[in-house]
Each structure stands twice: as structure tokens, then as C-alpha cells.
Amino acid sequence: MRFKKLDLNLLVALDHMLEHRSVTQAAEHMFMSQSAMSNALTRLRTYFDDPLLVQVGRRMELTPRAEALRPAIRDVLVRVEAAIDRGPQFHPDRSDRTFNLLLSDYALNVLMPEVLRRAEAHDATVKFNLRAQTAAPYTLIERGEVDLLVAPEQFTSSEHPSALVYEDQYKVVAWKHGAYGKGTLDRERYEKAGHVVMVPPQKAQTVEGVSLAEHGVDRRIEVTTFAFTSLTSLISGTNRIATVHGRLAAMIPDADELVVHPFPFDAPPLRQIIQWHVLRDTDPGLIWLRDLVLEAAAALPAVD
Missing domain, CATH: 3.40.190.10 (Periplasmic binding protein-like II)
Structure with a gap:
């Protein structure tokens, strides 16, 4: 299909190239050959009279025209996808969506x-x-x-x-036979302990990390992991502690070996x-x- 002499299929290819800033990765995501994607880029450059992506060192960067086009193209494609997915009725027992x-x-x-x-x-x-x-x-x-x-x-x-799903509170988990398995866990003991912490992708902040920063708390982090669900397993048999979601703490498989302490700071509930x-x-x-x-x-x- 063409609109003002532009093959609209090229917009999908352009969207992928602008997102990945790579002809190769865009081709992989669209299950196309690299030569076919390169040909699409050539046609797009001709139509827009702009290079769109330029090689800078080892990577490609977007031109100002491409940066300006990016949100508009994504908006068009989202609208098309939404219109296609939205049927007049939905029957979950008959849908292959x-x-x-x-x-x-x-x-x-x-x-x-x-x-x-x-x-x-x-x-x-x-x-x-x-x-x-x-x-x-x-x-x-x-x-x-x-x-x-x-x-x-x-x-x-x-x-x-958006809609609220549920609320949760943070807890602190320690090994029952370790240094923090007995007694209360106050701020002083919390800061003294070694911590196991989940680090999100690209080192983004976690909710409890933001809350602790607001209280001026700097954890002594000894182990980092990529999954919240691994925290309780990684403190078992050690003197370390982990700050976990209350709903996860309630699901601990080896609960007899672990102790769950209240979060020793005033913090608003986590709203999922x-x-x-x-x-x-x-x-x-x-x-x-x-x-x-x-x-x-x-x-x-x-x-x-």
C-alpha cells in the first residue's frame, strides 16, 4: 500500500531501524535479510531526502530529521495495531490472540x-x-x-x-541461625549488616532503594543478583540480610530456616x-x- 508515493511497509522497517539504530538488528527482528533491510533504508533516504541513520564510530546515530520522525511513525503504527486488535467482541475461549x-x-x-x-x-x-x-x-x-x-x-x-492491582510492604529476611536471626532489627543493625540486593536492568533504581535513599541509608552491599526471587536463597546459611517484598516473603519455600523482620523504616506501601x-x-x-x-x-x- 502506498500513501503519497511512499510504500507504507517501509514505515515498519524504519520504525525498527530507528529503535535499534542498526540495520542488522532491525532485519533480525523483521525476519528479513540484511540486504533487504539496507535496500529499504536506501528507499527511505531517497523519499525523505535525508540519510536518517549515519555511521558514527562503531554505531549508527539518528539524524535530526529521523529523531523528529520517530515518535510520529511509532504513533501511526500503534494506532494501526490497536485498530486491528480491537474487534467488536472478544471470546477468550475462541481467540488465538x-x-x-x-x-x-x-x-x-x-x-x-x-x-x-x-x-x-x-x-x-x-x-x-x-x-x-x-x-x-x-x-x-x-x-x-x-x-x-x-x-x-x-x-x-x-x-x-492504569489501575491499582494490590499493595505490598517490604520485609527484611535473615537466616535463622545467623547474626540477624534473633532479636529485633533496627536501623543500626540494618546498616551494619551485609546485604544481598537485586539490581534491575541497566542499574535502574528499585522502589526500596529509593525509599532507603530518602532515609539517608547506604546499604553495605556484598552480593547483587538479577532476580527478586533469588534473594532469600542467597542469604540462607550466611550472616547477610535481604530486603524483599512482603508477598514474596510469605512464599519462602524454606521458611523454617529464615526469619522475617519488619522493614525498620517508615515507608509508603508499594503500589503494584x-x-x-x-x-x-x-x-x-x-x-x-x-x-x-x-x-x-x-x-x-x-x-x-
């Missing part, structure tokens, strides 16, 4: 098992693609790359609709949010999924 959800391993373990159980109860034939959290997760909502974001409120966008693109607010399939997530959250066990 794949829902893309972006979430941390915390939400993956706490929330998703109940979501999948409820989808099964609906005889749903849909598919779920669960993707790992990123440093700025709301940007994937804005780009239309995921249908639903599950994240703390701090990592959502004010530009798109679901968010979706504003253009998909009336998408029947996404409405079904949102309701499913909220029903699953309401069925979760209460935690102190």
Missing part, C-alpha cells in the same frame, strides 16, 4: 500463577508472552510493544490509563499497577485481560 505482558520476576511469581489459573477456568485459548522488566518499562507501552505493564506505580506513565496504552482503552480483549488480572489480585492471600 497473544497477549504480551511486561513484569518483574516478583509479579511473575506472586500474581501470574493465579492469572493463568483463572484464564484456564475461562477455557481461554489465548496465549501469554511474559517479558522481563526493563529500565523504563512504560516506554514499551508507549511503543505498543506490550499490551499490559505490571509494575510499581513509580515506573508507570501519567500519559496512559497495571497499565495499558490509551489507544487500547476500549479494546475488548484487553478489557478481559485487565479484569482477569484484577480478579486474580483480589484472590491473593492477605499479607501483614
